[in-house]
Amino acid sequence: MPELLKLITPSAALDLILQSVLEIEVGTEKVATSKSLGRVARQSYHSKSTLPAFNKSSVDGFSVRAQDTFGASDSLPQYITVVGEVPMGKEPQLEISEGQSAIAYTGGMLAKNADSVIMVEYTNSVDTETIEVTKPVAKGENVVFAGEDIKPKDKIIVSGHTIRPQDIGALSALGINELQVSLRPKVAIISTGDELVPAESDPKLGQIRDLNSHTISALVNQAGGVPCQIGIFKDDYELQLSAAKQAIKDCDIIVFSAGSSVSNRDLTVKVFEALGEPGILAHGIAIKPGKPTILGLAKNKPLIGLPGNPVSALVVADLLLKPVIRSLMGDMNPSFRHEISALLTSDIPSRSGREDHVPVKLEQVKGVLSATPVFGKSNLIFTLVKSDGTVCVPTDIAGLYKGQTVTVRIY
Amino acid sequence: MPELLKLITPSAALDLILQSVLEIEVGTEKVATSKSLGRVARQSYHSKSTLPAFNKSSVDGFSVRAQDTFGASDSLPQYITVVGEVPMGKEPQLEISEGQSAIAYTGGMLAKNADSVIMVEYTNSVDTETIEVTKPVAKGENVVFAGEDIKPKDKIIVSGHTIRPQDIGALSALGINELQVSLRPKVAIISTGDELVPAESDPKLGQIRDLNSHTISALVNQAGGVPCQIGIFKDDYELQLSAAKQAIKDCDIIVFSAGSSVSNRDLTVKVFEALGEPGILAHGIAIKPGKPTILGLAKNKPLIGLPGNPVSALVVADLLLKPVIRSLMGDMNPSFRHEISALLTSDIPSRSGREDHVPVKLEQVKGVLSATPVFGKSNLIFTLVKSDGTVCVPTDIAGLYKGQTVTVRIY
Incomplete structure (x- = not known):
């Protein structure tokens, strides 16, 4: 039997979904400048004053x-x-x-x-x-001298800029005390699986607690969105579809957790297809962990089908969901990811043809930052708990070597 | 006239204040695990279950x-x-x-x-x-296999750990739905200066809008604290002292903005000395910007006197206030700062004997991240607005060179 998914590269997947949501915008609201930290300005602001106003x-x-x-x-x-x-x-x-x-x-x-x-x-x-x-x-x-800091009509911040402490300072200095910013996108999180029970209950043998609702919610919060936990749904097409149809009315992004592969109990593709045009954009990404990922679009709402495996779900949500949230907020800034350099303490083998994201533990040893791979099956959440970030082994490389300087993406 | 401040290095200043607050703790509270992102656990958690529970x-x-x-x-x-x-x-x-x-x-x-x-x-x-x-x-x-992810009694997170999405996942998987975390430290921000008016009002000639209250508040929020803007106070010892005495009752950390130098209108030292033992710990740091900084401690409450210059205030608050907030929260993790490597596009001259923090603008040029210094007088807030981070020129180095790889601290 051949490969069941037609895989695209992670960067192609990111380009695809970002291109698809390019024209989609959430609404805006006015907030006090002093409360605007991390929000995205949806209007450009120019100075009406001279700063300093005097020598x-x-x-x-x-x-x-x-x-x-x-x-x-x-x-x-x-x-x-x-x-x-x-x-x-x-x-x-x-x-x-x-x-x-x-x-x-x-x-x-x-x-x-x-x-x-x-x-x-x-x-x-x-x-x-x-x-x-x-x-x-x-x-x-x-x-x-008067005007040395800023002059009338000078650009302060542009639409699409994410507000930092110093921006709040500059805007306050100029008496701009209200900003037009994008709303926080609402992200519907729908957990699926007959085996799932809420984190608050005691699973019977064969059942597991739903944790993806909570990890994905945390990640949505980090990105500036508002997580909406819709609930846990059985592997039942009608149930899932009706939840998704309601979510698409109430929310800006629909995320399904689990059911993203190709077995007869994987319903996410079928549900996404029933939500509207254009439907499925991609199914399968050449990444480990995270291969069975679905990207879609329906009625101007981005759809993301995450693997049920909690590690895959987190890695893919970080790579694809976060940028979609930022894009809907109108974030036009290059995002300088939280990445740092470290010395690899052991080899990381990898299979070429896919991008591997390997969890690593960071340690300061005599002033040098070292990264030690935390190996483990990709479905073990504790490999992520024991690690500080991931190292990416690119698609076309067969591995990384001990002593090499690598870039660690912190999470 | 000799140097009026006895300068210590930035790292000595950080060590000094962190040593001084080592035993100080804010209280704790219970929060839902699903709402604990970014909080610091104040209890260690061990597994009571096997995960997975079955093969x-x-x-x-x-x-x-x-x-x-x-x-x-x-x-x-x-x-x-x-x-x-x-x-x-x-x-x-x-x-x-x-x-x-x-x-x-x-x-x-x-x-x-x-x-x-x-x-x-x-x-x-x-x-x-x-x-x-x-x-x-x-x-x-x-x-x-059952127990491959975690076994009973395995350590999940230790006291002092900052909760990340994957920790929420692991704790939820184990049915640990409540966590004991530290309270968010309350940081009193007292702005001083006869020339200051609130950001909402129109300054007369010679006056300026108070922006430090807002930038420092934003920074406190970033660090996980709760900013308490106490207000703007004239250069009047009694007024400032009574505000500080009230703040020391209500808050965990006292920050003064301005009045940190040595002229007769600089009252911060005098106010800090009147608040209790041990009083002033240091006055003056070999850093640019930020030299006239005051560190103190009174009645178990850390005191930080920031320079009034908004750029100095932000740089020093980032270097010293943030770690104090984290320490009071009981954060025991090494903090891997948000730093990235970039290629310097022009020389940065520096005077040896002090640490220079120079704002830089980051740009991706053909896949290479470049850092361009944003030169400007250190009291211009717009040098920070135009920049993405700072490059540190260490005390014992006369400058950095074009083409050199530098570490940029993102803010």
């Missing part, structure tokens, strides 16, 4: 006219009169003239006529009204 | 006695009778004898007397009751 000192010291400090040195200091201070948060009332200065604080304004600030470290107090300056300053030194 | 098939096919398949090949198949199927989720009623098999599903049990499973791919259907087997199986092949 300000970047140090503690004295605002001066630079020319009055020229030639100053430790052995030949310049003597300068202190005529007062410019208080923080106030427009300067003080104006200085030749040989004069005013106390300046970091972030504060300069006295009128001053063009630079001498750091307090390069001054000595002579009496209450006089300082000696031991180093010259150049015009503009220790001053942040 | 199960890892493929779709036929459970057989291995000896009945010996010698099978494409040219000389073995003929085997199919006596029925073992349904999913059920104990087998079927028992096979010599030359017999039963239909087996992935995750299902084997028929009594069967010791292995032949994959459907290596069989052909002859008639409704007979298959030909074209490849032999070894005893135990395609079977996951």
